[in-house]
Amino acid sequence: xxxxxxxxxxxxxxxxxxxxxxxxxxxxxxxxxxxxxxxxxxxxxxxxxxxxxxxxxxxxxxxxxxxxxxxxxxxxxxxxxxxxxxxxxxxxxxxxxxxxxxxxxxxxxxxxxxxxxxxxxxxxxxxxxxxxxxxxxxxxxxxxxxxxxxxxxxxxxxxxxxxxxxxxxxxxxxxxxxxxxxxxxxxxxxxxxxxxxxxxxxxxxxxxxxxxxxxxxxxxxxxxxxxxxxxxxxxxxxxxxxxxxxxxxxxxxxxxxxxxxxxxxxxxxxxxxxxxxxxxxxxxxxxxxxxxxxxxxxxxxxxxxxxxxxxxxxxxxxxxxxxxxxxxxxxxxxxxxxxxxxxxxxxxxxxxxxxxxxxxxxxxxxxxxxxxxxxxxxxxxxxxxxxxxxxxxxxxxxxxxxxxxxxxxxxxxxxxxxxxxxxxxxxxxxxxxxxxxxxxxxxxxxxxxxxxxxxxxxxxxxxxxxxxxxxxxxxxxxxxxxxxxxxxxxxxxxxxxxxxxxxxxxxxxxxxxxxxxxxxxxxxxxxxxxxxxxxxxxxxxxxxxxxxxxxxxxxxxxxxxxxxxxxxxxxxx
Ligand code: GLC
Numbered sequence: 001x002x003x004x005x006x007x008x009x010x011x012x013x014x015x016x017x018x019x020x021x022x023x024x025x026x027x028x029x030x031x032x033x034x035x036x037x038x039x040x041x042x043x044x045x046x047x048x049x050x051x052x053x054x055x056x057x058x059x060x061x062x063x064x065x066x067x068x069x070x071x072x073x074x075x076x077x078x079x080x081x082x083x084x085x086x087x088x089x090x091x092x093x094x095x096x097x098x099x100x101x102x103x104x105x106x107x108x109x110x111x112x113x114x115x116x117x118x119x120x121x122x123x124x125x126x127x128x129x130x131x132x133x134x135x136x137x138x139x140x141x142x143x144x145x146x147x148x149x150x151x152x153x154x155x156x157x158x159x160x161x162x163x164x165x166x167x168x169x170x171x172x173x174x175x176x177x178x179x180x181x182x183x184x185x186x187x188x189x190x191x192x193x194x195x196x197x198x199x200x201x202x203x204x205x206x207x208x209x210x211x212x213x214x215x216x217x218x219x220x221x222x223x224x225x226x227x228x229x230x231x232x233x234x235x236x237x238x239x240x241x242x243x244x245x246x247x248x249x250x251x252x253x254x255x256x257x258x259x260x261x262x263x264x265x266x267x268x269x270x271x272x273x274x275x276x277x278x279x280x281x282x283x284x285x286x287x288x289x290x291x292x293x294x295x296x297x298x299x300x301x302x303x304x305x306x307x308x309x310x311x312x313x314x315x316x317x318x319x320x321x322x323x324x325x326x327x328x329x330x331x332x333x334x335x336x337x338x339x340x341x342x343x344x345x346x347x348x349x350x351x352x353x354x355x356x357x358x359x360x361x362x363x364x365x366x367x368x369x370x371x372x373x374x375x376x377x378x379x380x381x382x383x384x385x386x387x388x389x390x391x392x393x394x395x396x397x398x399x400x401x402x403x404x405x406x407x408x409x410x411x412x413x414x415x416x417x418x419x420x421x422x423x424x425x426x427x428x429x430x431x432x433x434x435x436x437x438x439x440x441x442x443x444x445x446x447x448x449x450x451x452x453x454x455x456x457x458x459x460x461x462x463x464x465x466x467x468x469x470x471x472x473x474x475x476x477x478x479x480x481x482x483x484x485x486x487x488x489x490x491x492x493x494x495x496x497x498x499x500x501x502x503x504x505x506x507x508x509x510x511x512x513x514x515x516x517x518x519x520x521x522x523x524x525x526x527x528x529x530x531x532x533x534x535x536x537x538x539x540x541x542x543x544x545x546x547x548x549x550x551x552x553x554x555x556x557x558x559x560x561x562x563x564x565x566x567x568x569x570x571x572x573x
Contacts, residue, residue, distance in 0.1 A: 033360060042054075074092060084124070088209075098219075102219065105219065119224040131196050168441045217287075229301045235271070305325070327357050327363065333525055355414065359416035361449065361453055362452075364452060365424055368390045369390075382447060383451070405537065407512075457481040503555055515532040556568065
């Protein structure tokens, strides 16, 4: 750790003046996901950084978000874009220093924006000192007991301990070589081989992470997004598991991030959603509650059905869980009504707010996804050879309508950087530029997630569209993005940026986050129509225009001329 790690004397925290006093702010919050490597790059090396973020926070305050969640910026060999952490309590030099983190947090708090950081407890980097010590110490050691090492099967241990597959493709086990050059034990990695799974049955591991939580809480963070929060405990004996065949974007049970969203309970694979994970979060919750200001935990738990996801947000566990069932719902009235009902029912049954999300750094951006014409499995991504590529105009139109619907719903909503500009997935990335481990582990069979991670366009006429001052960019930005740059949209009526800004303003003004949904009858099946407090929301997922009810249109995702056209949403008061 560097000298800069010392806490400044008066570290502003979320309880300070600019932020409304902490009463369960997270129940209604709009949380903006920053993907640090692609947000803003102050150093000019082509990879975004913390000073870059600090310099652009004003624009997020102007957009009207309540909090930011930052994907990992910790010390990391970047084998999985930082989700392979080599030091949980320091910043990777790519992103800056702890002093830069303090400055960013202080500025965010000054602007009334809370700061949520990403915690990656399921696995560390293979370069973490704990794993290096485990390799050096050998079989049967306390150091190995922090990870999941096992002897192989077969006569000479040449076969993996079980048949599990990595989420990124290929086997979930890698065999290590001893100091004498002989092959020896295997270690489990549900993700890349550079991401060994920690053994959460080990008290020592739990204690280390309590210290990590304290480190960031003491630094003034307002919460943690918990990576792979459904995976930290594996079934006793690590039994073999053969997932059902993959089937379409909803299908699964495979070792993808999502087990497949359905209404019926499914058998969970022995590495996901084991009961034992919950006691970990109960312990964390007690720690968080000992800090002032409403610090929160948000679960990334790809679990179904929603009634089971709700287990992550019982009153003594986490505060929020991502609603991936909502993200995966097609743009179709009936499905949307059902998932909205299910979400509100499941989360309110445990006293938690529902959350809503349409895009993040792991999925095809919704401005493209909602117009795909063929199934696409989550995590597989899209590229030039994908079947069923979207029509961009249809995609953007649906994305704007879907967002206007999402931001009208009660609870907390997540926005992924760039969606407020209407960014589509970058489809035509050259193969040589791709960096997602999925791409490499499947020999290019799956494109992976690079297409949603391309650096943001800020200014149409600047180098790298204002991402930095040098023009460098770790993934190439599509040339067409100049038209989508923030400066081209700011203050421009009808732009996607103004749609988001106005939606957030109205959401606050009408307290939609703390409202509820009362369905309106008399609309066709492909129309979602409800009242939330003083606002009537109508989303037309079909193609036929429909008549609008009485009232003033205060927000519309598309131009309205007396009627509500297809693929459009309006709010009326
Ligand atoms: C989560 C992250 C994803 C990462 C994986 C492994 O699903 O969102 O980006 O690759 O965990 O840490």
